[in-house]
Amino acid sequence: MFEARLTEGSLLKKIIEAIKDLVQEANVDCSEEGLTMQAMDASHVSLCSLNMRHGGFDHYRCDRSISLGLNLANLGKILKCAGNDDVVTLKAEDEPDTLTLMFESPNQERISDFELKLMDIETEHLGIPNEEYKCTISMPSGEFQRIVRDLAVIGETCIITCTKEGVKFSVSGDLGNGNVTVRQSSAADGDEKDQVKIQMEEPVTLNFALRYLGFFTKATPLGSTVKLHMSPDVPIVVEYPIDGIGSISYFLAPKIDED
């Protein structure tokens, strides 16, 4: 028996919104510790990793580990039926064919439940290493979204250069080129959430497809901060911490410099 209850049901909506354009089908693994999901996009260029600790749920019970093969687009459709303030409960049997979703309005006036058919999805065992990254940039998620959106107008590849002074996002395309540089905030400046922090061992420059970064920024509503982890020649990790429950991280393989 698996049961998980989130008072803030809209959180689940946002999470699925943040994933479904990148990954169409995925296995969500439920265990005593919580929910995890790792899935690569169809091209194996990016990977999305979701982690929700059991402590973040209002109620969590998982008698034995199960894997839920979900079509995320369909799950998104069902979640559209939930109100923004609804309490959402997920339920599944020990050997489930379906996932039950129950939506309760805050005043308990309306209770709806839906069953989503599960699918058999080939599991890819993914060994994601715990890497020490040479650069870690923490910045407001809205700022990152804006940069990606703006640069995508100009070109398809974004060069991210991280130095002590700041992070530079550059793009070039047919109509011209552009750079956005974000500087490290001084410690005194305003709210911690609006600050840009850079931890760096050595400067790193990498190229990425803006198309994928664009997908990642769908997670912006999940948190006010985004963290970018970079090392030379390995995938960037774009991590969105979700307050109190876990995080969603995207891995993206760099593009090879065309020269």
Place this chain on the structure above:
Amino acid sequence: MNIGMAPSRKQQILPFAFESSTSNTSGSASSPTEKTGSIRNFFKRGPSKGLDFAARCKNQYEDARPKDSKEFNGETTGTVECGSEEMKVANCDMLAAHEITISNSAESERRSKKAEDKVVICAPTPAANIEVKDIQSKDIRATSTDNNDGINKKPKKRLRRLVDDEDEESDDDLRLINDNLQYARAALEVVAEHCGVKHSTSDGTTAGGIEHAKKMAATEGKMGGDDHNTSDGENEDSAEEGKVDKNGQNGSFGDENVDKEVRLNSNIVQPTLESSRPPVKPKKSSANKSKVIAGTTKDILEEIRGLIPGYSSLPYRTLTNVLAAVESVTGRLEITDIIRELLVKTIECCPTDLPVLLYLLCGKIGPAYEATELGIGEKNIVDALVKSLGCSASSLNQKGEGADGDLGTAAQRAKASQRTLNFGANPPPLTCQHVLQSFRDIAMCSGGRSMNQKISIIRKLLMRCGKEGDEVKFLVRGLQTKLRCRLAEPTVLTALAQSFVESPREEALLARSTKSRKTDHNKSLDKEDIHGPHESEPSRNDFLVHALAVLRQPTANRVQKWEAAEAIVKQAYSECPNYDRLIDALISAPLTDVLRSCRLSPGVPVKPMLAKPQDSFQEVLRRMQGLHFTMEYKYDGERAQVHLLQDGSFKIFSRNSEDTTTKYPDLLPILREALQPTTTSFVIDAEAVAVDPVSGKLLPFQVLSTRKRKNEKAEDVKVQVVLFVFDILYLNDRPILHEPLIQRRALLRRAFNSIPGKFDFAISLDHHENGDTSPIEAFLDEAIAGNCEGLMVKTLEQNATYEPTKRSLNWLKLKKDYLSSNAGPGGRGPADSLDLVVLGANHGQGKRAGWYGAFLLACYDQEAEEYQSVCKIGTGFSEEFLAAAKPQLDFLILSSGKPDYYNTSLECDVWFDPKIVWEVRAADLSLSPAHKGAIDKVEKGKGIALRFPRFIRERADKASEDATSSEQIADAYRSQALVEATLSAGRSKFGQEEDDWCI
């Protein structure tokens, strides 16, 4: 010998690493390592770099040569032994292990010691300069790096070599060899890498290896025709060459050689890699090579076996590398050589993959008559690429321009620029089977969301493609159903035929079959082989009888055998255009028996026999000289090949082998009615013609073309048709296309009743050529009066078999407007109208604003696999037609602009996918610098253009590949030139000036 595991492979297994990592070479950056590395890069970068590489090899060779040639002391006759070192290079390359090369040089030294006084000078191999220093003697043998000098030479040359006594070609050959290295490499790397592995698992034991080595050498000997005898210690000179029997009977001594070698070297393994060598060598020793390779491959094979699990299917990469090699060469013969070697290897390693391979090579997903189309446009492919490769559509198109408009090349570049994640979840490499299956899945997708499904299948394929190599390129081209590497189906069939001649199993099959048949019965074999067991009449297909005889003859040389096999395979394929069945027959029986099982059968349409246009009665008489022939009305309708299957169901196929049964539901009851009760199955060739039900008059094709193309209901039919039958190919379980027409026609008339106005026999008149044209003229007038296009003239007895696919001189077509008096001014117009492909268009102006105004039309050149423009056309169109054509053409617009396989110097506002064929008439043909029709065929650098082209109608029944060929254009031009010459000669008698009708 400890060979380090290839770093590149190892790396893929690491849980977290990209394909690119730089610090992968084990050991120091010593010079051999560097060189090996650079060669590896060469492969990764593909064939475009091949030239550089070849040039570099050449330079190295030139550098080394002065010294060597001094040592040679003018002994230019020193034998060149080839193949061995080259193999080493390839091997080293695969494993990136320079150790192998070193041990090779050790091997060479050992060999030279064994040969005592012999000195081996190794030409510098690119992998590592092997230098053997103990140069002390008079006998000199140069070991070159060649393994493929045959590939660039045409068989003619080869043949000449066979009889050539002199041998002064060592030096030249060495150079040539180096030049040619690149072709071999791409193909070789591949085949060796994958098939070699698989093969080795099948018979890796020493005994098996020896057997195999013998067999290989035996075939080699036969193939090469003039192998040197280069067993150890023997002093070789140019006289050796002279000893060689040009019939290639020296296979036996090749055999002995190997035997000797085998005994000498207990470590021997079968020369698997050697056999993967793509080209054919006209000379050089196979035995010597076997030894060297045998000595080195064993360990390598062991290593590879550990690295790659046995392939159950041919890797797609193997195919794409071969295609890349094909793309980099230009000659038909070279292409055939490469494809043949691939097929030989496939026959050996994974024969079940052969049909798959053939479909992919031909850019098909199934037999033509199954009408399986992928149903994806370029836009959809771009969509899938954008989603997969993280690039924008516009950048793909721009890159496309840089890459000569080829989306495949653009996609390959995009793929190479985007790394993929590699979290221990490596997708297995693509296999040919998987690719073809995916293509078929794409074709099967239907319904509302089918395009999404199709795109997701494409994305999965793209994901599994290698970042390097040409998989993406050819995958994309495969999706466009144009491989664009000058590989036409006839070439594939030729290579297929040759590969079965080369295949060692062929001999065994032949021996078994001859034996069993001799014991069975002593009837005339040839007859049966061609016609199957029911046949009663002797065959008139002399070329097939001859081909069979050649194949049975053990002394026939390989070129003869190749030609014979080609005739048989092409015949089999034309009767049974289905690779699955063809391969089945080839695998299970020797070539001599293929025609017994690959026969015409109801349900499998054959391409119709075609006729040559004639422009004068005299010409017809000349062709039919002294023969008994028949003239039939040439009806103005649509060709229909009607089949009655064993289960009683009817199938109607178009000229294009498309199933058009649903277009003619009204014909089915008529056919049933017309059948004689004794007729249980048949294939007939007929013309469906529109008819006015009231007056019974025949109506022109344009009326017929207003019928619905598919799923017409019998009760809704607006245009009535009558079926005129003129030939029968199969009757009551018996293919009869080898019978002469006179008998076929008799059988046809016995098998059916005519039903006037619904089902009839084509009106015909038999005639004996007697020099008088008046009966033909009179009959032609009758035909025209009966609303027919003209006459078909066919031989009745001589050369009167039905030859599918062929445009034969045994059938002539005579249209009223072909006749000189009716053609363009001065009778110089092309005899027939032309069917041309619409390549592009300009936007219309004035009255035609909003539509297209002028169109660029082209003929198809099968050899170059390109469309060659022949005219811009703007006349002959009705407004209705232009209005209707606009949306149809808009759907075919190519967003990436002009593709590189459009050969024209003209520009268009928009370019289309080559799908639409129009029938066009023209006043005459002229040489043109702008148009490229039949370029170089008539005059170097000049194409042929149509003058005053006029649109007649759309030919929806023709595919763009069936359009008028460049060869036909060239023919038309030549015959026009002939007429012109005669005319002007005639005119000058009367002192007349040439008409200035054409300005």
